[in-house]
Amino acid sequence: MADPMYRQIADDLRRQIEAGELPPGAQLPTELELREKYDASRNTIRDATKWLITRGLVETRPGQGTFVIERIIPFVTTLTGDPKTASGGEGHTYIERGVPGGEAEPDYDREVMVSRRTPQASQPKIEIQQASALLAGELSIEENAIVVSRHQERFIDGTPWSLQTSFYPMSLVERGATRLIQAQNILEGTVEYLRDSLDIKQAGYRDVITVRAPDETETRFFNLPDDGRVSVLSTRRTGYDQNGQAFRLTLSVYPADRNQFVVKVGEVPADPTAASANRQS
Amino acid sequence: MADPMYRQIADDLRRQIEAGELPPGAQLPTELELREKYDASRNTIRDATKWLITRGLVETRPGQGTFVIERIIPFVTTLTGDPKTASGGEGHTYIERGVPGGEAEPDYDREVMVSRRTPQASQPKIEIQQASALLAGELSIEENAIVVSRHQERFIDGTPWSLQTSFYPMSLVERGATRLIQAQNILEGTVEYLRDSLDIKQAGYRDVITVRAPDETETRFFNLPDDGRVSVLSTRRTGYDQNGQAFRLTLSVYPADRNQFVVKVGEVPADPTAASANRQS
């Protein structure tokens, strides 16, 4: 009761959305209508919808109205894989577009679509750079040592899915892995390429996962609302060879609103998605 | 140039923050001062600071002013572990509070604190429930079958760190794992307990990671700003026994602003943090 008016209005609308009275895609009453319904000024109504916007419940479309957000069917990326091949980058990466599920409570009636998808990647943009402090530390090389940077935009079914940059010490190129500095996809995967060309085997890798607000480039590429309400999940993958020496660092960024990640440890049954989706009626 | 005024003001302030002219913790000019500086109305100034707030750059304190956000030293949780013991819940979970690092670019001068921390957990709140559809699917039991829910609040150094709920089929209790329905921590971990009491060995587990906006309970518990700009990262861990049968489901929620997650696959050297933090000068 002590809540400010715009919060009470927002809470009431949220209740309607969560109760399904305003289903996904439905248009909310216009600001003018809400103004009359709640007997508040237009600015107060707008404060309420802003509150709903930052929570990802509604979106506004100029000239049209305010609408309940449609739930996005997420891409599912598995972070664990065979270290001998898993590059998390170029090469074969299989993505499920399906529904391992949201949280426990909500009980959406949504289509189950479990289909394996291979992302398409842009031609890599190659840069020769000096190692930053972080990079030098991760790759155990001197700061300002020369590294190769391979940057790619990745899509699934045409929708922007991930931005990715991999770094390799220039010494690998000097030792013969010359394709690293060619602006061409390494289709078999850089991990396999380095194994075949330099006998560097990836014995393991470490991912560090962080959530943060998107920067301007990411907002543009992913087509995120520019009010920053959708955060991005970034992974930093450091690959180690058989001697425990880091030889690559891959930074990937995914928009948090359309991605899920899976980590499997030990023996895990194959088809979780179908299992969790099959509701016995 | 076509940018609205509030964006120009926000961009100018953002530039000052990123350039270090306004270091973390510093107070921004008051709304009145900014009003004069940019020759705009107070509401326009407030729109600009709102833009900065949703991007996590500043925070406002009523009666005091607007301040540049202080960077939080994140908790680091490792998601991969020995499936035979890793519960991701009660029992021994080691957390590093340290700095695997943010993104590549920023070059903070911040203290390196790598110390192993054991989280403290509240006494579990036990509930006997009927399985939801998701739960039934994950645990391969009938919908509306009876399950035990163990809910805990977890803290590190007194700061709220995670909310966690584990579900077990009631059949486990009937078969003798009676401590599951006691409101007492299972210190050795429920995974070990089930192995010792019922000879159920956890052969593997799967984590599904999702990012979403916090609900009200989470906002309150984690002390998050109630404008929903900080999202939460939620993990759903399904544990499988030696027969590929799921026997537990653990939902955990972590505030995204003070947590990082690590996934290790294959052979990974032990001490990455120190390595990445040690800058040769």
Next chain:
DNA sequence: GGGTATTTGTCCGTATGTATT
């Protein structure tokens, strides 16, 4: 403890611009 100044939070009103139908 009380009072006052400062600063942000809420709410109102109005006007004009811009995007969509």
Next chain:
DNA sequence: AAATACATACGGACAAATACC
């Protein structure tokens, strides 16, 4: 071209939180 609906910007008023004397 006109109507509709949201976006931006201005102005003012009072409330609530905080700090300081």
